[in-house]
Amino acid sequence: MQSYDTFPSTGISPAATPRPGRDEAEAVLVEHYPRLVRLAHLILPPTLGRHRRVLAAHSLAQKSLAAARSRPGPSSSRTTGPRSGPAVPAQRREPVPVPVPVPVPDPDPGPDHGQGPVLAWLRSRVVSAALRAAARPRWSLGRHPLPAVLGLRLFPRAGGDDELALESALAAVAPEVRAAFALRVLEGLTAQSAALLLAAAGVTAPHGALRAAEHLRTTMGSEAESLLQGAEFDPCTVQARPTDLLRRRHRTRLAALAAAVLLAASMTAVLTPRPEAGGPATSATALDVAAARAADPELLVRTPGERWSDTARVDFTAWPARGARTGDTALLSRALDAWARATDDRTARRTGERAGARAGDVAALRVTVTPDTQATPPAAPARLLFAGQVDGSAVVLLHDGGRLVRYAEPLTGQGGATLELARADDADVTTGAAVAVSRAPLGARFLLAPWIDESAVRDLLRPDVPARRLAVSDDGVTDPVPPAPGDCGRLPALQVRSSSRIVENHSFLLADLGGLNPAHLTWTPPPGTGAPARQPREATSAAGLAAWARSACALPDLRGTGVRAVNRWEFAQQTLPERAGRATWTCTRAENWDGRARVTVAWEGPDTRTGPTPVRPPGTQAAHTAACSRFGQHVLAGTYWTAPSGARYYLAAGSRALTTVTARGPVSVTVRGRFLAVRTNAAGPVRLTGTLPGTVELRGWGESGEGAGGS
Incomplete structure (x- = not known):
C-alpha cells in the first residue's frame, strides 16, 4: 500500500x-x-x-x-502583499x-x-x-x-x-x-x-x-x-x-442543423432579458447516483466461474458471465440504455413499440413484460449472465436480484431491438436452472445454469419414449427445443440433471410456457394407507411421467402468464361402481412468482384415451389462494358419471383428512369417510361439504350438467 x-x-x-x-x-x-x-x-x-x-x-x-x-x-519566507488565493484565517x-x-x-x-x-x-x-x-x-x-x-x-x-x-x-x-x-x-x-x-x-x-x-x-x-x-x-x-462509434456519423449530420438552431437561439437570447440568478444548487440525491451507476456497463456484477459449486445460495446469483461478447461495452451499454428507457409500465404491458435509438438508426424498441413484473430501470448495477450471438441476434441477459432481463438486437441492423423482463425473485436450483435466450422457427434455445450436467428433450405425451439428448455449447446454450404444435400432438419438455457437486441424483422437468423462465413440473402421488401426507416430488419417475401425460395438454393454456411451477396432486383414487375400474381425482396448481395461482380440480376415469373432466370451483376462485398447496392440503370435489351400463351416478371424493362427505340439492346424502358414490337420475348443481377433524367444514368443488362420461 x-x-x-x-x-x-x-x-x-x-x-x-x-x-x-x-x-x-x-x-x-x-x-x-x-x-x-x-x-x-x-x-x-x-x-x-x-x-x-x-x-x-x-x-x-x-x-x-x-x-x-x-x-x-x-x-519559508512570508509574503507581505495581498495573496491571489482566498483569504485564510490565522x-x-x-x-x-x-x-x-x-x-x-x-x-x-x-x-x-x-x-x-x-x-x-x-x-x-x-x-x-x-x-x-x-x-x-x-x-x-x-x-x-x-x-x-x-x-x-x-x-x-x-x-x-x-x-x-x-x-x-x-x-x-x-x-x-x-x-x-x-x-x-x-x-x-x-x-x-x-x-x-x-x-x-x-x-x-x-x-x-x-x-x-x-x-x-x-x-x-x-x-x-x-x-x-x-x-x-x-x-x-x-x-x-471508445465512445459510441456508430452514433458519430449521425451526430455529424445533425451538426449543421444544430449550428443553425443555436445561431437563431443566440440571437433570441440577446433580445431576451436574462432571469435573475436563483438560489444555491441542490445536491443530487442518492437515487440519481444509484441510477447513474446502474447504467454504467463497467459496473455490471460478474460472478466468479466456480462460485456455484461452493455456495449455499444456488440461484441466479451464482451464475457466471458467459458468452463471447461479455467484454463488448457498447453492446452492454445499449442493453442498459434500453432497460432504462422501458419505464412506461402501461405501454410495456401491452407489448407496444416505443421509439428509441440503436446503432445510430431510429428503430423501434419492443418491450415485453410478464405479468406482475416491474417495468422500471435498475436501481443498482445488475448481474451479467450472458452476452453473445444467438440465432442472428446479439443477446444480453441480466439479473438484478428480482428480475431477469433479456435484450436482443439483430446483427443485420434491420428491425428493432427487443427487451423482455420477467420476474425471478426467490429462484432456486430448479427455477433458476434455465433461461430462454432465443426463439426461432426451429425452436427455443436455453442458457443452462452452470450446475446442470445433463440435458435432454422428452415428449410429455409419450412417457414410455426415452428422452433425447440435447446438445449444449461451451457457453451453456442448448440446441433448439422444438415448439409444441397447436393440436397437442406433441409437448416437448426439458429433462435436466444437476451436478453431483451440489446435489446427488437430482433430475427434474422444465416446461417452456413462452416466458424467459421455463416452469418446473412436479407431481404429488396419491395418499397411501396409513402414510403421512405426501409431498411434491420430481416428475421424472415412470409414475410421474405417466401422470403428467394425462395433464400435459392443459399446459399451453398457461403460456405468457408468468408461471413459476406447476404441481399435479392426485389427492384421491376412487373405486368406481359396477367394477368399472378406478378413477383419479387431481388438483393442479400453477403458481406464479408472486404467490398467485391457477388451481384446477379434475376427474380422470380409467380410460386413458379420455381426457380429464374439470369440476367447477366453489364460488368465485380467488387469485391468491392456498388451495392445493402446502398450506391448503384439504380438497373435496364431486361430479356426475355415467357407467358403461348406462346407469347414472354422482361421485365425490376428498383428501385424506376428511371424516364425512355431505351432498345437498338434487342429490341429498351423507356418508362417513371421504368417498361418495350414489346412483341418481337427477341433474343440476350439488352443494358438497366435508368435515375435517375438529368439526371444521370444507366446501367442495362441484359442477352442473351431464358430468363425466362412461369409462
Missing part, C-alpha cells in the same frame, strides 16, 4: 503556509500528483459521471499551480474543538519533510477548488479546457462489493463530508488540522462535516483506508473505451 506523508504535527497549517514559487510548487505537484488527483476525485460528486469526474479531478489538481508565485523565492492558539470519538495519531513526516509546506499549500488549493466545483450546477462541472480527451471515455477500474458499498456511501453525503473523510482517512490529518483546512476552504460547519465523516469511517471499519487506495478510487489508473 502506498503511504503518504502528513504534516499537521509540524505546525504547518493553511494559515501559516505562504505561496511557494512556481518552480518549487510544480516539482512538488509532479511528485505528489496521484494523491492530489485522488483527493479531488473523492470530493467531486459521483453524479458528474465517471469520465467527466476523472477529467475534472486532473484539471483541478493541475490548476492548483496557477496561484503560485511566478518568481522563485524561499518558501492559526488560533487554542485548538479547534472537534468531537471526534477516536483521534488518529499523526504519522511521521518522512524523509521529504522539506516539501511539507508546499504540499500542504497545494492540498489546501485542491480541496478548496473541489468544494467550489461540487457546489456548482451539475451541467457546469467538468467543463475544463485541459485535459481534454476526444473519442475515448476514461474511468477507474471497477472494484468489488466493498468498494461499491463505500462509493455508494460517499455518494449519499455532502461534498464537505467527503472532503473531511478523505483528509482524515486518506491524508491522515488530525481532526484539528482537517477542521482548519475545511474552514479555510469555505466550509461553514467543519465540525459537523468531521462528525459525519467519523461516523462514516466507523461504519466502513478498518478497511476504509485500503479501500480508498484501491483501483475504484484511483483516477490516475484508468481504463479507456
Whole structure:
C-alpha cells in the first residue's frame, strides 16, 4: 500500500503556509500528483459521471499551480502583499474543538519533510477548488479546457462489493463530508488540522462535516483506508473505451442543423432579458447516483466461474458471465440504455413499440413484460449472465436480484431491438436452472445454469419414449427445443440433471410456457394407507411421467402468464361402481412468482384415451389462494358419471383428512369417510361439504350438467 506523508504535527497549517514559487510548487505537484488527483476525485460528486469526474479531478489538481508565485523565492519566507488565493484565517492558539470519538495519531513526516509546506499549500488549493466545483450546477462541472480527451471515455477500474458499498456511501453525503473523510482517512490529518483546512476552504460547519465523516469511517471499519487506495478510487489508473462509434456519423449530420438552431437561439437570447440568478444548487440525491451507476456497463456484477459449486445460495446469483461478447461495452451499454428507457409500465404491458435509438438508426424498441413484473430501470448495477450471438441476434441477459432481463438486437441492423423482463425473485436450483435466450422457427434455445450436467428433450405425451439428448455449447446454450404444435400432438419438455457437486441424483422437468423462465413440473402421488401426507416430488419417475401425460395438454393454456411451477396432486383414487375400474381425482396448481395461482380440480376415469373432466370451483376462485398447496392440503370435489351400463351416478371424493362427505340439492346424502358414490337420475348443481377433524367444514368443488362420461 502506498503511504503518504502528513504534516499537521509540524505546525504547518493553511494559515501559516505562504505561496511557494512556481518552480518549487510544480516539482512538488509532479511528485505528489496521484494523491492530489485522488483527493479531488473523492470530493467531486459521483453524479458528474465517471469520465467527466476523472477529467475534472486532473484539471483541478493541475490548476492548483496557477496561484503560485511566478518568481522563485524561499518558501519559508512570508509574503507581505495581498495573496491571489482566498483569504485564510490565522492559526488560533487554542485548538479547534472537534468531537471526534477516536483521534488518529499523526504519522511521521518522512524523509521529504522539506516539501511539507508546499504540499500542504497545494492540498489546501485542491480541496478548496473541489468544494467550489461540487457546489456548482451539475451541467457546469467538468467543463475544463485541459485535459481534454476526444473519442475515448476514461474511468477507474471497477472494484468489488466493498468498494461499491463505500462509493455508494460517499455518494449519499455532502461534498464537505467527503472532503473531511478523505483528509482524515486518506491524508491522515488530525481532526484539528482537517477542521482548519475545511474552514479555510469555505466550509461553514467543519465540525459537523468531521462528525459525519467519523461516523462514516466507523461504519466502513478498518478497511476504509485500503479501500480508498484501491483501483475504484484511483483516477490516475484508468481504463479507456471508445465512445459510441456508430452514433458519430449521425451526430455529424445533425451538426449543421444544430449550428443553425443555436445561431437563431443566440440571437433570441440577446433580445431576451436574462432571469435573475436563483438560489444555491441542490445536491443530487442518492437515487440519481444509484441510477447513474446502474447504467454504467463497467459496473455490471460478474460472478466468479466456480462460485456455484461452493455456495449455499444456488440461484441466479451464482451464475457466471458467459458468452463471447461479455467484454463488448457498447453492446452492454445499449442493453442498459434500453432497460432504462422501458419505464412506461402501461405501454410495456401491452407489448407496444416505443421509439428509441440503436446503432445510430431510429428503430423501434419492443418491450415485453410478464405479468406482475416491474417495468422500471435498475436501481443498482445488475448481474451479467450472458452476452453473445444467438440465432442472428446479439443477446444480453441480466439479473438484478428480482428480475431477469433479456435484450436482443439483430446483427443485420434491420428491425428493432427487443427487451423482455420477467420476474425471478426467490429462484432456486430448479427455477433458476434455465433461461430462454432465443426463439426461432426451429425452436427455443436455453442458457443452462452452470450446475446442470445433463440435458435432454422428452415428449410429455409419450412417457414410455426415452428422452433425447440435447446438445449444449461451451457457453451453456442448448440446441433448439422444438415448439409444441397447436393440436397437442406433441409437448416437448426439458429433462435436466444437476451436478453431483451440489446435489446427488437430482433430475427434474422444465416446461417452456413462452416466458424467459421455463416452469418446473412436479407431481404429488396419491395418499397411501396409513402414510403421512405426501409431498411434491420430481416428475421424472415412470409414475410421474405417466401422470403428467394425462395433464400435459392443459399446459399451453398457461403460456405468457408468468408461471413459476406447476404441481399435479392426485389427492384421491376412487373405486368406481359396477367394477368399472378406478378413477383419479387431481388438483393442479400453477403458481406464479408472486404467490398467485391457477388451481384446477379434475376427474380422470380409467380410460386413458379420455381426457380429464374439470369440476367447477366453489364460488368465485380467488387469485391468491392456498388451495392445493402446502398450506391448503384439504380438497373435496364431486361430479356426475355415467357407467358403461348406462346407469347414472354422482361421485365425490376428498383428501385424506376428511371424516364425512355431505351432498345437498338434487342429490341429498351423507356418508362417513371421504368417498361418495350414489346412483341418481337427477341433474343440476350439488352443494358438497366435508368435515375435517375438529368439526371444521370444507366446501367442495362441484359442477352442473351431464358430468363425466362412461369409462
